[in-house]
Amino acid sequence: xxxxxxxxxxxxxxxxxxxxxxxxxxxxxxxxxxxxxxxxxxxxxxxxxxxxxxxxxxxxxxxxxxxxxxxxxxxxxxxxxxxxxxxxxxxxxxxxxxxxxxxxxxxxxxxxxxxxxxxxxxxxxxxxxxxxxxxxxxxxxxxxxxxxxxxxxxxxxxxxxxxxxxxxxxxxxxxxxxxxxxxxxxxxxxxxxxxxxxxxxxxxxxxxxxxxxxxxxxxxxxxxxxxxxxxxx
Amino acid sequence: xxxxxxxxxxxxxxxxxxxxxxxxxxxxxxxxxxxxxxxxxxxxxxxxxxxxxxxxxxxxxxxxxxxxxxxxxxxxxxxxxxxxxxxxxxxxxxxxxxxxxxxxxxxxxxxxxxxxxxxxxxxxxxxxxxxxxxxxxxxxxxxxxxxxxxxxxxxxxxxxxxxxxxxxxxxxxxxxxxxxxxxxxxxxxxxxxxxxxxxxxxxxxxxxxxxxxxxxxxxxxxxxxxxxxxxxxxxxxxxxxxxxxxxxxxxxxxxxxxxxxxxxxxxxxxxxxxxxxxxxxxxxxxxxxxxxxxxxx
Numbered sequence: 001x002x003x004x005x006x007x008x009x010x011x012x013x014x015x016x017x018x019x020x021x022x023x024x025x026x027x028x029x030x031x032x033x034x035x036x037x038x039x040x041x042x043x044x045x046x047x048x049x050x051x052x053x054x055x056x057x058x059x060x061x062x063x064x065x066x067x068x069x070x071x072x073x074x075x076x077x078x079x080x081x082x083x084x085x086x087x088x089x090x091x092x093x094x095x096x097x098x099x100x101x102x103x104x105x106x107x108x109x110x111x112x113x114x115x116x117x118x119x120x121x122x123x124x125x126x127x128x129x130x131x132x133x134x135x136x137x138x139x140x141x142x143x144x145x146x147x148x149x150x151x152x153x154x155x156x157x158x159x160x161x162x163x164x165x166x167x168x169x170x171x172x173x174x175x176x177x178x179x180x181x182x183x184x185x186x187x188x189x190x191x192x193x194x195x196x197x198x199x200x201x202x203x204x205x206x207x208x209x210x211x212x213x214x215x216x217x218x219x220x221x222x223x224x225x226x227x228x229x230x231x232x233x
Numbered sequence: 234x235x236x237x238x239x240x241x242x243x244x245x246x247x248x249x250x251x252x253x254x255x256x257x258x259x260x261x262x263x264x265x266x267x268x269x270x271x272x273x274x275x276x277x278x279x280x281x282x283x284x285x286x287x288x289x290x291x292x293x294x295x296x297x298x299x300x301x302x303x304x305x306x307x308x309x310x311x312x313x314x315x316x317x318x319x320x321x322x323x324x325x326x327x328x329x330x331x332x333x334x335x336x337x338x339x340x341x342x343x344x345x346x347x348x349x350x351x352x353x354x355x356x357x358x359x360x361x362x363x364x365x366x367x368x369x370x371x372x373x374x375x376x377x378x379x380x381x382x383x384x385x386x387x388x389x390x391x392x393x394x395x396x397x398x399x400x401x402x403x404x405x406x407x408x409x410x411x412x413x414x415x416x417x418x419x420x421x422x423x424x425x426x427x428x429x430x431x432x433x434x435x436x437x438x439x440x441x442x443x444x445x446x447x448x449x450x451x452x453x454x455x456x457x458x459x460x461x462x463x464x465x466x467x468x469x470x471x472x473x474x475x476x477x478x479x480x481x482x483x484x485x486x487x488x489x490x491x492x493x494x495x496x497x498x499x500x501x502x503x504x505x506x507x508x509x510x511x512x513x514x515x516x517x518x519x520x521x522x523x524x525x526x527x528x529x530x
Binding site: 051053073074076077078080081085087091092093094095104105107108109110111112152156 | 234235236238239242249250253254434435437438439440441442443444445446448449529
């Protein structure tokens, strides 16, 4: 069953750079997909179009039956509640504690406090941060901040988890731990995961479906485990 | 229910943010405080000038001298006619006897002089107060035409000069108050804009995790309100205590008895109210306005 579908998607920025050229691809529910490519290859744009940070110039992006590109700006927030996003730079609110950061995603929906609490604690436990709920982001290490970001992304039980280079700022050991957390979310909760990265080691180890983007074009689509970084170079 | 919860959380988040962003909040609060103190001085000075000109204008009057041979009946008729004249607000009768008494009390020399005469040489008069000081000379002219009127006196030249000067003074003070208000709005608005600029990434994050524009804007608006109100505390204290102390020190008037200061009570509360309203409104509006810029609408 197709959960995400790109149909002839082209994205040209106002400065004339085409970051995505005529891309068509379908992703099924529950899949774990890596999007890889060099810096400035267009993988970030690809991922950003999934959560409507960027709009396609041509073509359609369908996510869970929603035509994302056609969403009006003031309707975007409702769509964002259905997807979880993990960022390279964590994007945590600096004045809020770990607990408050995760809870914010539910508070702004208008959920009751007594419903929020168990969900937040549950999400923080899943990422292994239960004992740091009261810490502010600047009191946490990079890996811990990324865990808070993941907890915030999954607290609303989204069907789709988008990760834009989540390990880009982390050392290899921490990256491995973060990948274990994300992979367990995919396995245990059945969440579809799309992850942009340029960390070859992770891609080789995880043996998942891989989309290779170069110069804005989809140059490779490797089925589960068939991708080897050494071969493509 | 949802809306109420989001509303309640916005107020809570606003307080949280004021406390956790202490240095930024402090900058905005200080800016509100300083501009409102200046605003307060401007308002107090303007109101006092307005009040003083009004008192002086109220005390200007026309004196209508009645002919010496007029009877009591004539006096009643004249009184009625003056009352019917346009622009007359109030009249007061001064008989020649009371006039004489007043003069005798004023100076011994008058007493000896007046005692020397057998008959009272003075004339009875009406003191006429007018509604519109600008039309005083016109009113005086029409009073001159009434029967049994000997002469009509008022400070012709002075009245016109006073009217002109007061007109200019009033316009200048209103101009200063408006200018101060604009400066206040600009300074407070700009400071708040800067603090929100430094927090624009927060707004972006809120958008990314699915907060609606209203849910993002509300806490910032309440924050502006809180900053405006906290910032007006010191100006309000200075207004109330400062004006009362000034009033007592000056015995309620400046330079001469003629320039009375406005009585402090109630007046200081009105001024304080205006200050709090300016602080709160400017805080809220400029916060809301600045956040809008970082929301994609």
